[in-house]
Amino acid sequence: MLAAVKRPLAVVGGTGPEGIGLALRFAVAGEPIVIGSRVLARALDAAAAVRAAVPGADVHGAENADAVASAGTVVLSVPFSGLAEILAAGRLVLDGKIVIDVVVPVAFRDGFCELLPVPGGGSAGEMIQRALPAARVVSAFKNLPAERLRDLAVPLEGDVVLCGNDAAARAEVAALIARLPRLRAVDAGALANARYLEALTALLLNLNRRHRAKTSIAILF
Amino acid sequence: MLAAVKRPLAVVGGTGPEGIGLALRFAVAGEPIVIGSRVLARALDAAAAVRAAVPGADVHGAENADAVASAGTVVLSVPFSGLAEILAAGRLVLDGKIVIDVVVPVAFRDGFCELLPVPGGGSAGEMIQRALPAARVVSAFKNLPAERLRDLAVPLEGDVVLCGNDAAARAEVAALIARLPRLRAVDAGALANARYLEALTALLLNLNRRHRAKTSIAILF
Numbered sequence: 001m002l003a004a005v006k007r008p009l010a011v012v013g014g015t016g017p018e019g020i021g022l023a024l025r026f027a028v029a030g031e032p033i034v035i036g037s038r039v040l041a042r043a044l045d046a047a048a049a050v051r052a053a054v055p056g057a058d059v060h061g062a063e064n065a066d067a068v069a070s071a072g073t074v075v076l077s078v079p080f081s082g083l084a085e086i087l088a089a090g091r092l093v094l095d096g097k098i099v100i101d102v103v104v105p106v107a108f109r110d111g112f113c114e115l116l117p118v119p120g121g122g123s124a125g126e127m128i129q130r131a132l133p134a135a136r137v138v139s140a141f142k143n144l145p146a147e148r149l150r151d152l153a154v155p156l157e158g159d160v161v162l163c164g165n166d167a168a169a170r171a172e173v174a175a176l177i178a179r180l181p182r183l184r185a186v187d188a189g190a191l192a193n194a195r196y197l198e199a200l201t202a203l204l205l206n207l208n209r210r211h212r213a214k215t216s217i218a219i220l221f
Numbered sequence: 222m223l224a225a226v227k228r229p230l231a232v233v234g235g236t237g238p239e240g241i242g243l244a245l246r247f248a249v250a251g252e253p254i255v256i257g258s259r260v261l262a263r264a265l266d267a268a269a270a271v272r273a274a275v276p277g278a279d280v281h282g283a284e285n286a287d288a289v290a291s292a293g294t295v296v297l298s299v300p301f302s303g304l305a306e307i308l309a310a311g312r313l314v315l316d317g318k319i320v321i322d323v324v325v326p327v328a329f330r331d332g333f334c335e336l337l338p339v340p341g342g343g344s345a346g347e348m349i350q351r352a353l354p355a356a357r358v359v360s361a362f363k364n365l366p367a368e369r370l371r372d373l374a375v376p377l378e379g380d381v382v383l384c385g386n387d388a389a390a391r392a393e394v395a396a397l398i399a400r401l402p403r404l405r406a407v408d409a410g411a412l413a414n415a416r417y418l419e420a421l422t423a424l425l426l427n428l429n430r431r432h433r434a435k436t437s438i439a440i441l442f
Contacts, residue, residue, distance in 0.1 A: 161428075199420030206409055221436055
């Protein structure tokens with residue numbers, strides 16, 4: 001009998017700032033990674049950049065659909081403006097997989113970061129779950145600054161509040177977060193909390209702008 | 222010329238858990254307080270309770286309109302369900318005064334704390350500012366647990382994120398917060414952030430329920 005091969009973590013939209021930041025941090029933690037992109041060449045370039053930054057990292061690039069096919073867990077890290085398109089029927093097959101939603105539906109208008117309405121209501125996380133009813137969606141990482149994720153010289157800090165309707169999936173994501181030094185997973189329960197996580201991102205982005213900072217949060221129990 | 226007498230801090234709706242908690246904490250800090258209520262007897266009882274808990278405190282009770290008249294700064298601490306009524310034209314004269322909005326438009330449904338829609342849109346803070354255009358509204362204290370405010374044996378902790386459209390008013394509220402040990406004021410700028418502060422309350426209340434906790438937050442800069 002063959003030893004089980006650990007399935008990689010796929011990062012769909014892994015060439016954007018948040019996606020590449022998560023790929024870098026999970027590569028440092030020793031996770032095998034597949035960076036997905038709509039354009040294969042961009043995925044390959046991003047994977048090469050992560051391997052250059054993290055010697056010995058098991059990181060590959062692939063088109064999004066291929067990245068997802070091999071993965072056990074998929075990080076969905078596309079800009080909100082591209083979310084509806086990537087969720088279009090049949091584009092990504094995610095049935096039964098854990099899908100970590102890190103999408104933040106926000107935009108700056110006149111210097112103010114605003115939470116945007118989501119098609120169908122609620123949060124980006126709920127929009128993803130509606131489009132992919134057989135995926136195990138967990139919203140997480142919405143309140144960590146991408147610039148800090150990408151800068152491996154700076155330790156991360158703060159709490160990663162997560163939510164989702166599948167308790168076992170939340171526990172698996174919490175275990176994944178525990179692999180990242182100094183971060184603590186905080187389980188908020190139902191996916192309906194994703195709207196509040198997304199609102200918190202808007203608040204933190206306004207604080208960042210005002211205080212020229214890269215804020216994250218800690219929950220004080 | 223007479224020495225300036227410090228005008229009291231009025232707490233409208235000061236007999237509810239959050240209002241009485243703030244009255245207690247500010248009484249400990251040596252602020253003169255007037256607790257307001259729709260019913261004079263309840264205001265007087267609450268004031269007596271605060272004086273009993275904080276010997277030497279300068280705390281009085283009054284009907285809401287009278288409490289407001291003598292105050293320089295007014296904490297508006299009514300349940301969201303009673304907000305429209307208290308904002309009805311002419312009921313409270315708050316022109317030129319700093320109004321600290323601590324209202325959270327949330328409700329529990331099937332065990333889940335939900336952010337409620339606000340008449341006219343946006344946040345409770347913006348609803349107050351729309352109703353009282355000449356008041357200097359600052360939203361604050363929305364993310365501190367009332368039960369902890371009321372328990373003087375337990376030190377407070379965390380950041381009080383505040384927002385409002387009048388920068389001088391925000392600075393005055395920040396100075397007031399600085400009088401409460403261990404709390405830090407974090408200025409988020411425009412009042413439009415109030416919606417995000419209120420969403421954060423819903424998230425914290427869901428965390429409280431799930432983890433049997435009384436959470437507050439820290440912003441990590």
